[in-house]
Amino acid sequence: MKKTTSGKKTAAGRPAPAEGAPVGGAARARTAGDSPRGESRTALVRRARRINRELAEVYPYAHPELDFDSPFQLLVATVLSAQTTDLRVNQTTPALFARYPTPEDLAAADPEEVEDILRPCGFFRAKTRSVIGLSKALAEEFGGEVPGRLEDLVKLPGVGRKTAFVVLGNAFGRPGITVDTHFQRLVRRWRWTDETDPDKIEAAVGALFPKSDWTDLSHHVIWHGRRICHARKPACGACPIAPLCPAYGEGETDPEKAKKLLKYEKGGFPGQRLRPPQAYLDAGGKPAPPLGATG
Structure with missing residues (x-):
């Protein structure tokens, strides 16, 4: 199995990227939209779960951003x-x-x-x-x-699977994957699936994770899509999962320029522990593995 690190250490004491890891600009090993070369199903599952773990560190309090009391x-x-x-x-x-x-x-x-x-x-x-x-x-x-079953919720006017899973996951504690536009965009960029139909995306991504992770996974992905991995100008140079992303380089890779693309309120945004862009780079200015990555 190909190692994910080179054995060298970054300035922050983390492992440096392996040869062939994305390095930014035209020189990066992967082009936007390409799958990691030779990635097996097992490797895909591991990579997907590492992405979710890293996003959980960045957004530890990710939650529905709609206000509700019932x-x-x-x-x-x-x-x-x-x-x-x-x-x-x-x-x-x-x-x-x-x-x-x-x-x-x-x-x-x-x-x-x-x-x-x-x-x-x-x-x-x-x-x-x-x-x-x-x-x-x-x-x-x-x-x-409000019924607590999917089959009942989707019969209500204006309620589809996405809305139903938001309600089930956050009002009833029943796991579900919310496939909104952000979720669709990101899981395809990460090459978790090539599907375009929301129901098929839901099934494909759900198969990569334990059911108990589904609701929090949805929050992590949606928060990341709203704040960093934007549709038109993703902030690649400020992204905590850059080394795990096959689409690295689709957006701005310069850390300072990427930082300006982040969307957050003055003083940060609720529940986020976003490290400065430089924290994701090694001594040579290339993306370093996420904190806590073990290869």
Whole structure:
């Protein structure tokens, strides 16, 4: 089996990359989108789990970024989050839940009044139909309670597998993989799967991890996609998993330039322990293995 380190030490005392590890720019051994050369199924599983372990260190408090106090609130907020930001949803739902605190209340609401509240979220007419519709279904078919089964959740208006798994994983503690746009983008960049259908992605990635890891894995990947591994300009030079990423170099590799691409609030963002970009490089300025990597 090919070793992942060269035996040399970096300036930080970590193993230096092996020959052939990605080095940045045109000189890197792998081009964006290529699978690691000769990677076996066993190696893929190990690499995927190492990526998740490293992301768990970087985002130890990763969680749903939608505000909620009950399964009903999480369900509605997740439906509203389509085609908009979690921040916008969090700014909108307090007024919605203050006026309509229960499924029964929202089921009986005047659609025009709900539309006025949801207007900032975009697609407010369609979203109004969905949240009123799912509220009626909850009131009429489930006694005003959010069901804790996938097969029941996906029958509700506006609720698909992605929304259902958000609710199951975070309101009921039942493992699930949330395949949103960030998740799809990153797992394909990491060559965990070549699938494009969300259901097939869910199955392929789920097979790489214990079921108990699925919910936290989803949070780690989504947080990383929002903060570092962006769609258009990923911050490769500030990425903690650069040595494990076949797409390293698709984005900015210069540490200082990459640092400017990071998306976070002043003073950092909640639950993140992002090391400075230089911490991911060896003495020669090349990506070093993640902290704690054992090869």
